[in-house]
Amino acid sequence: MNTEEQTTNRPPTVAEMFEKCIGCKWTxxxxxxxxQGTLRPGELERTAEGLTTKVLNERLVKLVRFGILEKQSFAEVPPRVEYQFTPFGERFLEVLSQIELLQEEFKT
Structure with missing residues (x-):
């Protein structure tokens, strides 16, 4: 949690969530x-060179805290964890996709 979030003790606004997500290549x-269906932390970590366990975990915790993702733990040996979009997260992703489309149109 950054200093601003600690001092305000309020949940971030949707605009702040977008800013934090768009401004972070790993997020x-x-x-x-x-x-695209890669749901497990170990699989996610292997999808990009340079993505460390620490950075991945920080991003996943932030996305769960924002309500974009939910963490599902399975009672298995070894333990299995998966992340999936919440209904809010699905809508959030749709808006991110529209921003990306707008950016592509802006480039041309």
Missing amino acids: MHVLEQIA
């Missing part, structure tokens, strides 16, 4: 991978 990568 965007994680969202794209989960949207």
Whole structure:
């Protein structure tokens, strides 16, 4: 949690969520991978060179805290964890996709 979030003790606004997601290449990568069906942390970590366990975990915790993802733990040996979009997360992803389309149109 950054200093601003600690001092305000309020949940981030949707605009702040977009800013934090769009401004972070790893967050965007994680969202794209989960949207494509890569749901487990170990699989996510292997999708990009340079994505460390620490950074991945920080991004996943942030996305769960924002309500974009939910974490599902399975009572198995070895333990299995998967992440999936919440209904809010699915809508959030749709808006991110529209922003990407707008950016592509802007480039041309």
